[in-house]
Amino acid sequence: MAANGALDARRELIDKWDRRHRQASDSGRIAEVLEQNLHLLPETGSDALDLACGRGANAILLAQQGMRVRAWDFSPEAIAVVERAAREAGVELIAECRDVIDQPPRPATFDIIVVSFFLERCLVSPIVQALRPGGLLFYQTFARDAVSAMGPSNPEYRLGAGELLELFRSLRPRVYRDEGRLGDPRRGCRDIAMLVAEKPA
Ligand SMILES: C[S@@+](CC[C@H](N)C(=O)[O-])C[C@H]1O[C@@H](n2cnc3c(N)ncnc32)[C@H](O)[C@@H]1O
Numbered sequence: 001m002a003a004n005g006a007l008d009a010r011r012e013l014i015d016k017w018d019r020r021h022r023q024a025s026d027s028g029r030i031a032e033v034l035e036q037n038l039h040l041l042p043e044t045g046s047d048a049l050d051l052a053c054g055r056g057a058n059a060i061l062l063a064q065q066g067m068r069v070r071a072w073d074f075s076p077e078a079i080a081v082v083e084r085a086a087r088e089a090g091v092e093l094i095a096e097c098r099d100v101i102d103q104p105p106r107p108a109t110f111d112i113i114v115v116s117f118f119l120e121r122c123l124v125s126p127i128v129q130a131l132r133p134g135g136l137l138f139y140q141t142f143a144r145d146a147v148s149a150m151g152p153s154n155p156e157y158r159l160g161a162g163e164l165l166e167l168f169r170s171l172r173p174r175v176y177r178d179e180g181r182l183g184d185p186r187r188g189c190r191d192i193a194m195l196v197a198e199k200p201a
Contacts, residue, residue: 010099013074014074014075014076017073017074017075017077017078018075018076018077018078019077021054021055021075021077021078021081022077024055024081026055026057027055027056027057027060027081027082027085028054028055028056028057029057030057030058030061031057031058031114031116031117031138031140031194032140032189032192032194033114033116033138033139033140033175033194033195033196034058034061034062034114034116034138035061036175037138037175037196038061038065040136040174040175040196041062041065041067041112041136042111042112042134042136043066044065044066044067045066045067045068046067046068046111046112047067047068047070047109047110047111047112047132048062048067048068048069048070048110048111048112048113048114049069049070049071049072049105049109049110049112049113049114049130050062050069050070050071050072050114051072051100051105051113051114051115051118051123051127052072052073052074052100052115052118053071053072053073053078053082053095054073054075054078054117055078055081055082055085056071056078056081056082056085056086056093056095058114058116059071059082059086059093059095059114060082060085060086060089060091060093062093062112062114063086063089063091063092063093064089064091067111067112069092069093069094070093070094070095070096070110071093071094071095071096072095072096072097072098072100073095073097073098074097074098074099074100075097076097079095079096079097082095083095100120100123101120101122101123104123104126104127104130105126105127105130106130107129107130108129108130108131108132108133109130109132110130110131110132110135111131111132111134111135111136112135112136112137112138113127113130113131113135113136113137113138114137114138114139115127115137115138115139115140115141116138116139116140116141117140117141117142117151118141119141119142119157119158119159121167124167124168128168128170128171128199131171131199132199133199133200133201134198134199134201135198135199136174136196136197136198136199137168137171137195137196137197137198137199138194138195138196139164139168139194139195139196139197140192140193140194140195141158141159141164141192141193142157142158142159142191142192143158143159143160143161143178143180143191143192143193144158144159144160144161145161145178145180145181146158146180146181146190146191146192147181147185147190147191148190148191150191151191159178159193161178161180162178163193164176164178164193164194164195165195168195168197171197171198171199171200172197172198172199172200173195173196173197174196174197174198175194175195175196176193176194176195176196177189177193177194178193178194
């Protein structure tokens, strides 16, 4: 009974995301953490994962940088958009409809993992393990300490102060931004925290 309830809840969540992705007309926005730190990517041919990729803007950018890309999301609508956008952009990637909680990445399978606007704390350990030695994590999502009302209203789905650093403390932080409401709130990188971190070799 409980298992059925959980399945129904998951189905509803997938339907909700399917509706959102169906209504959108583009492949979404490239995450700042990737766009601002593209120069940190390793050489071409590295294995990259866009986890909970949505409509795939990050995955397509990674493929354009010469990475071997997998893009995973549990929404079939999102995956259809990623595949179409990749064809239109003339890049190759493998987009898969996959529930990343039930099927997290396997250990030591990726050189780069990108996660944007997706926060499931149970995935921290699988993400760290999935990185190969020297691999890089690019992560950004909404912070509780924000200047606007953008993003989820449930604080559980937002990062607490310094939380991203704490969650990924086994990795070496290379870039971290979490500006909160400091200084001029009209400038800078607001409402989110971002981390680029390296798995020790
Ligand atoms: C806020 S969107 C972010 C999408 C993309 N990363 C971006 O930055 O535009 C969250 C995404 O997570 C996906 N998602 C949520 N739970 C998931 C799960 N358990 N497994 C795979 N994808 C999931 C949703 O379908 C949605 O596309």
